[in-house]
Amino acid sequence: MLRAHSLLWHYLWTAPNLLLAVLAALMWRRGLHKRFPVFWIYALFEAIQWAVLYPLDLLPSVAPENFWRAYWLSLLVEALVTFALVSEIFTNVLRPYPGLAQLAKLLVRWTGVLLVIVAAVTAAYAPIDNPHWLIPASHILQQAVYMIECGLVFVLFVFAAYFRLTWNRAAFGIALGLGVSSCIHLATWAVMANGGLAQRRYLLDFVNLATFHTCVLMWFYYLLIPGKATAKSALRLPEHNLEVWNRELERLLQQ
Amino acid sequence: MTLAIFIVIAAAIALAIILQIAVSRSLQTSRTAGLAARIQPIDVEAFRNLVDPAEDDYLRLRLPPPQFRRVRRQRLLAMAAYVKAARRNADILIRIGHAALASSDARAVQAAQQLVTEATLLRRNAALSLAKIYAAMAWPNSGPAASRVADGYERLNGSAMLLGRLQNPAVPVRLSAVLR
Numbered sequence: 001m002l003r004a005h006s007l008l009w010h011y012l013w014t015a016p017n018l019l020l021a022v023l024a025a026l027m028w029r030r031g032l033h034k035r036f037p038v039f040w041i042y043a044l045f046e047a048i049q050w051a052v053l054y055p056l057d058l059l060p061s062v063a064p065e066n067f068w069r070a071y072w073l074s075l076l077v078e079a080l081v082t083f084a085l086v087s088e089i090f091t092n093v094l095r096p097y098p099g100l101a102q103l104a105k106l107l108v109r110w111t112g113v114l115l116v117i118v119a120a121v122t123a124a125y126a127p128i129d130n131p132h133w134l135i136p137a138s139h140i141l142q143q144a145v146y147m148i149e150c151g152l153v154f155v156l157f158v159f160a161a162y163f164r165l166t167w168n169r170a171a172f173g174i175a176l177g178l179g180v181s182s183c184i185h186l187a188t189w190a191v192m193a194n195g196g197l198a199q200r201r202y203l204l205d206f207v208n209l210a211t212f213h214t215c216v217l218m219w220f221y222y223l224l225i226p227g228k229a230t231a232k233s234a235l236r237l238p239e240h241n242l243e244v245w246n247r248e249l250e251r252l253l254q255q
Numbered sequence: 256m257t258l259a260i261f262i263v264i265a266a267a268i269a270l271a272i273i274l275q276i277a278v279s280r281s282l283q284t285s286r287t288a289g290l291a292a293r294i295q296p297i298d299v300e301a302f303r304n305l306v307d308p309a310e311d312d313y314l315r316l317r318l319p320p321p322q323f324r325r326v327r328r329q330r331l332l333a334m335a336a337y338v339k340a341a342r343r344n345a346d347i348l349i350r351i352g353h354a355a356l357a358s359s360d361a362r363a364v365q366a367a368q369q370l371v372t373e374a375t376l377l378r379r380n381a382a383l384s385l386a387k388i389y390a391a392m393a394w395p396n397s398g399p400a401a402s403r404v405a406d407g408y409e410r411l412n413g414s415a416m417l418l419g420r421l422q423n424p425a426v427p428v429r430l431s432a433v434l435r
């Protein structure tokens with residue numbers, strides 16, 4: 001069951017990518033691709049990536065080297081799309097708060113620089129323990145990409161929580177899915193890149209595939225199912241009889 | 256492999272924090288009742304006195320350097336306490352402002368938006384000021400840092416008063432009374 005090319009493995013690699021293609025189509029129909037253009041591209045890209053890599057993996061005529069070359073190339077493109085997606089979420093969350101944009105930009109820039117340095121240092125320490133260097137190199141690349149992605153999404157969540165920023169439902173769902181997937185993928189790729197679980201790497205593949213499937217379902221839920229209309233009643237201000245303090249304050253404000 | 260363990264632990268901590276923030280966000284909407292009562296009164300005048308550079312100059316002239324540094328550190332600690340209180344109040348006001356955004360009165364919504372903007376800016380200034388205050392504690396001879404918080408807090412009081420007036424025209428400026 002938990003083996004490469006088992007039924008579960010085929011399902012976990014196929015289903016989330018087909019679902020993403022469906023999600024991209026539904027987003028187009030509902031006009032959501034205009035609100036989240038990069039996420040729409042991301043969904044489409046993931047589906048296309050699967051449509052290319054899945055047959056390459058299955059076809060006996062395709063040499064393993066060619067599969068890994070294609071995989072490596074797709075990783076680079078995926079990394080670019082994912083970073084653009086993180087930027088889109090930041091822009092979406094900060095749009096109602098122009099006063100925070102400058103600080104957020106500064107924070108993202110420096111966090112990004114720091115994460116790139118940490119990712120490069122950890123990549124330098126990872127072993128190349130396979131004669132086909134593309135395999136460990138792709139593991140190391142995945143570790144580096146997810147480290148940067150996880151760090152940026154983490155900063156976004158902490159920043160929004162500190163300033164009590166309100167998220168719209170869709171942006172929150174996309175960010176949450178991205179956060180969960182990047183954290184778990186970072187952990188699994190770090191184990192793989194550093195030579196852990198050498199005989200049982202297929203287990204980490206299953207963790208990655210299952211996590212991605214869960215995140216795709218989360219994106220479906222947050223993007224397509226409308227949230228509960230919480231009837232917020234305007235908050236009444238409390239009764240306080242502090243006229244003396246109030247007079248003092250107004251005098252101070254008029255100075 | 257040690258590096259991998261370290262990265263796995265860091266990723267697990269990051270995931271736990273992200274999930275905790277996500278859960279607290281979904282619970283936030285149901286916790287708006289009784290918020291205004293939690294606003295802590297702040298003596299703005301005393302705070303202004305603390306951040307006044309002239310006061311520091313006066314103390315610098317009058318006191319011997321070691322004593323000045325000790326007094327300045329105490330003043331910085333007090334300043335930090337005020338800034339933290341202002342930050343807490345701004346936090347509460349952001350939540351009140353968000354709840355008030357659901358009002359049917361367009362003017363109240365506008366006032367709520369202004370309140371949220373001002374309170375958010377105050378939290379930003381409070382964070383930056385606290386960093387500077389703590390840095391100044393290490394170098395007590397450096398200049399004061401938190402005057403922007405005082406200005407921001409005054410503007411915030413103005414926004415809160417406007418929102419209070421619009422929501423409860425019969426009982427004006429209650430929130431500002433609490434703030435003061």
